[in-house]
Amino acid sequence: MIAMTHVGYVAAAWLGTFGLIGGYALAVVRRGRKLSRQVPPGERRWS
Amino acid sequence: MTATTQPGAVAGTPQPRSGDTAGAPAGTGSRGTRIVGLLALASIALLVLYGLVISPADVEMDDAVRLMYVHVPSATYLYVGCFVTTLASGLWLWKRTAGWDALAEAGAEVGLVFAVITLGTGSLWGRPTWGTYWTWDARLTSTAVLTALLVGYLALRRLDLDPDARSARAAVLGLLLVPNVVIVNRSVEWWRSLHQDSTLTRIDPTIEGDMLVALMVGFLALGLVFSWLMIHRFRVAWLSQQVDRIDLDEALAERRAEAEAEVAR
Amino acid sequence: MWRDAALVAGRDLRVEARSRVTLHQVAPFALLVLVLFAFALDPARQVLERATPGLYWVTVLFSALLAVARSAALDESGGVRDALRLSALEPAGVFAGKALAVAAELLALEVLLGAGVIVLYGAEPAGVGLLLATCLAATVAVAATGTLYGALVSGLRVRETLLPLLLLPVLAPVLIGATRAFEAALAGVPADGWPWCGLLAVFAILYSVAGAAAYGTLLEGS
Numbered sequence: 433m434i435a436m437t438h439v440g441y442v443a444a445a446w447l448g449t450f451g452l453i454g455g456y457a458l459a460v461v462r463r464g465r466k467l468s469r470q471v472p473p474g475e476r477r478w479s
Numbered sequence: 480m481t482a483t484t485q486p487g488a489v490a491g492t493p494q495p496r497s498g499d500t501a502g503a504p505a506g507t508g509s510r511g512t513r514i515v516g517l518l519a520l521a522s523i524a525l526l527v528l529y530g531l532v533i534s535p536a537d538v539e540m541d542d543a544v545r546l547m548y549v550h551v552p553s554a555t556y557l558y559v560g561c562f563v564t565t566l567a568s569g570l571w572l573w574k575r576t577a578g579w580d581a582l583a584e585a586g587a588e589v590g591l592v593f594a595v596i597t598l599g600t601g602s603l604w605g606r607p608t609w610g611t612y613w614t615w616d617a618r619l620t621s622t623a624v625l626t627a628l629l630v631g632y633l634a635l636r637r638l639d640l641d642p643d644a645r646s647a648r649a650a651v652l653g654l655l656l657v658p659n660v661v662i663v664n665r666s667v668e669w670w671r672s673l674h675q676d677s678t679l680t681r682i683d684p685t686i687e688g689d690m691l692v693a694l695m696v697g698f699l700a701l702g703l704v705f706s707w708l709m710i711h712r713f714r715v716a717w718l719s720q721q722v723d724r725i726d727l728d729e730a731l732a733e734r735r736a737e738a739e740a741e742v743a744r
Numbered sequence: 745m746w747r748d749a750a751l752v753a754g755r756d757l758r759v760e761a762r763s764r765v766t767l768h769q770v771a772p773f774a775l776l777v778l779v780l781f782a783f784a785l786d787p788a789r790q791v792l793e794r795a796t797p798g799l800y801w802v803t804v805l806f807s808a809l810l811a812v813a814r815s816a817a818l819d820e821s822g823g824v825r826d827a828l829r830l831s832a833l834e835p836a837g838v839f840a841g842k843a844l845a846v847a848a849e850l851l852a853l854e855v856l857l858g859a860g861v862i863v864l865y866g867a868e869p870a871g872v873g874l875l876l877a878t879c880l881a882a883t884v885a886v887a888a889t890g891t892l893y894g895a896l897v898s899g900l901r902v903r904e905t906l907l908p909l910l911l912l913p914v915l916a917p918v919l920i921g922a923t924r925a926f927e928a929a930l931a932g933v934p935a936d937g938w939p940w941c942g943l944l945a946v947f948a949i950l951y952s953v954a955g956a957a958a959y960g961t962l963l964e965g966s
Contacts, residue, residue, distance in 0.1 A: 441606060453704055457708060468507065470722050473505070670924065
């Protein structure tokens with residue numbers, strides 16, 4: 433794979449993409465947990 | 480049972496769980512999202528395999544074509560997110576159910592994530608292929624304007640306002656999102672076509688073989704990611720509404736207690 | 745509805761006539777922007793001449809931000825919003841009235857800026873029919889959109905920074921269209937420019953309808 437041309441750009445793009453997705457996913461899940469603690473379990477309509 | 484994003488009936492599995500949620504942390508997860516999440520991770524792995532290893536380098540662009548397997552699907556899901564926001568905004572204005580408001584918010588924010596990905600991958604594709612990071616081609620330029628529209632929409636949503644007023648304003652703005660996108664896209668395309676700019680990010684229609692497979696896997700993987708993010712973000716928005724409502728109830732109860740104490744004195 | 749519009753437009757324009765904000769502040773600002781562009785682009789190198797249509801319309805857009813913000817601010821003080829809501833005025837009429845008032849101010853500014861561009865940038869007017877039609881369509885487009893978005897941010901503490909962020913991306917097509925139309929007119933090929941003028945007209949109609957339809961919701965939802 434190191435023999436790939438433009439490997440820097442390809443790597444930057446793919447790492448950046450999935451890094452952003454992962455970071456955002458983490459932020460959303462964390463926020464979800466934080467909010468969830470403030471809401472009594474009966475109000476949550478999924479499990 | 481996959482949890483649906485139907486705002487009127489956000490239900491997870493209705494049957495009683497056999498106690499395994501007792502110790503689980505409370506959050507926006509559910510059996511449905513776990514399934515979608517696992518599928519997403521699997522398809523991302525498949526995408527890495529096809530996109531980076533199996534599929535060949537392009538004749539003209541060399542390995543920069545591998546960026547297209549991410550760039551094109553993310554541009555697509557960006558538009559999906561915008562459609563969701565506009566549709567949900569319209570439905571909120573019609574039905575005034577809080578769930579639509581939450582869905583509109585989720586669509587815009589997840590859409591913004593994909594907008595950044597689209598711009599980033601498009602720019603990084605342009606550099607090795609055409610020599611510059613930014614080419615003012617029709618798609619990238621429209622995407623940039625669309626990103627500005629989304630940022631503005633989300634800025635309006637964050638304002639410290641009475642929730643009903645905020646939802647109303649956001650809904651009007653959200654409803655206009657897709658029409659704005661269409662107008663901007665049309666005029667930018669028309670403008671750039673005057674300069675005979677080829678749409679640099681247009682996928683070669685004769686794409687075939689492993690490259691086509693890689694692209695399809697890209698659509699699958701990012702689609703699952705989009706869905707997973709949408710479900711979670713929608714639930715976060717929904718929970719946020721509940722918290723606001725609870726805070727409001729508490730504030731009212733306190734006020735009432737104060738008033739009663741005054742009267743009793 | 746049009747009677748309501750005339751009432752509101754009359755009120756807005758009377759306030760302007762008395763306070764003369766557009767005359768004393770927005771117009772000088774617009775001319776100042778033209779001068780600033782000359783500083784930035786160095787008149788000796790003919791860049792200004794080539795860029796005149798674009799610079800003209802960018803200046804119009806920036807001035808429109810001020811005009812729209814002012815128009816929205818007129819209704820924010822002392823219970824004017826409630827008065828509007830309680831009055832029997834149709835929201836669509838209020839919208840039309842405010843938009844027409846803004847449009848009138850903008851048209852005056854555009855004439856002024858036209859003179860400015862002729863004097864300062866050495867522009868030579870040509871294809872005047874196309875120029876005028878473009879001004880008309882673009883002005884209605886900007887005024888309608890601006891009035892709607894002005895209502896979206898009215899009463900908010902951050903409205904001064906939020907309005908440009910919301911409005912300018914939406915008006916990008918107007919900028920593109922108006923500039924292309926002007927370029928065609930000044931280059932002596934108006935046939936190229938009329939389609940762009942058509943685009944502006946469509947935009948203007950779309951946002952006039954959207955604004956009229958949505959204004960009721962915005963008036964009551966605050």
